[in-house]
Amino acid sequence: MNDFNALLTRSFAEAHDEPADDGFTVKVGHTVARQEFANKIRNTAYATGMAAAGACILYGAYTFAGAFGQDFLATAGLEVARAHGAMSSAPTVSIAAQGLLQSLGAGMTQILLITGVLAGGAVAYRSVQE
Numbered sequence: 001m002n003d004f005n006a007l008l009t010r011s012f013a014e015a016h017d018e019p020a021d022d023g024f025t026v027k028v029g030h031t032v033a034r035q036e037f038a039n040k041i042r043n044t045a046y047a048t049g050m051a052a053a054g055a056c057i058l059y060g061a062y063t064f065a066g067a068f069g070q071d072f073l074a075t076a077g078l079e080v081a082r083a084h085g086a087m088s089s090a091p092t093v094s095i096a097a098q099g100l101l102q103s104l105g106a107g108m109t110q111i112l113l114i115t116g117v118l119a120g121g122a123v124a125y126r127s128v129q130e
Helices: 003-013 023-089 095-129
Strands: none
Touching: none
């Protein structure tokens, strides 16, 4: 062991195990606890305020629905009946157009089926090649 190591050993042999902080950590602990308590109170006040605001909004909506709800539903019912009447009296598609759409639909089914088979075969071929 050289002289420098011996000097370090002797110097730290006399040092205390824990440095004295004169209550610093206790003061920091109290400050943190006080801030956490203040945050808890603040969050409780915020939640209470939001609950009260929600209750006021629901009471206002209930009052509004009680005053105007029946008139609104009656008007909406008339509009729905008018829209249903307009849709049911729409001109019908001719028989030739219906036949064309049916044959196109049957042809599209075959085209989609063949496209799916080709795509599946390509994926299977590629996975076998790798």
